[in-house]
Amino acid sequence: MMMLWITAAIWGFAFVAQRMGMQYLGPFTYNGIRFALGSISLLPILWFQRKQEQQIKPELTDLVKGGLLAGGVLFIGASLQQAGMVWTSAGKAGFITGLYIIIVPVIGLFIGQVTGRNLWIGVFLSVAGLF
Secondary structure, X not given: OHHHHHHHHHHHHHHXXXXXXXXXXXXXXXXXXXXXXXXXXXXXXXXXHHHOOOOOOOOXXXXXXXXXXXXHXXXXXXXXXXXXXXXXXXXXXXXXXXXXXXXXXXXXXXXXXXXXXXXXXXXXXXXXXHO
């Protein structure tokens, strides 16, 4: 339970740090540095993975296509969020970003996924908690 509290605190404080960072950098510069640091932090993992034998080797083209798609969506979302922080507070940005809790089940409905009552109770409680 304590780990959930710590995770929520780190997630919430990140919006304050982003807002403060916007005083010195533009949104795209900030995101560029943020994504570069994230990429650099993954290099040791790639190095260790290459040393181990892997039984299943997926096609490189599939990895590139999936990586470009996921990275593109992440870039668009992070850039819109960061640019939006120019005009709003960190608390409002965190609330709007947290609304993905609702967006994901709604998108699931559009692609034919069946959702139960417990999921919608959880969505309601999480939005109330965000508020």
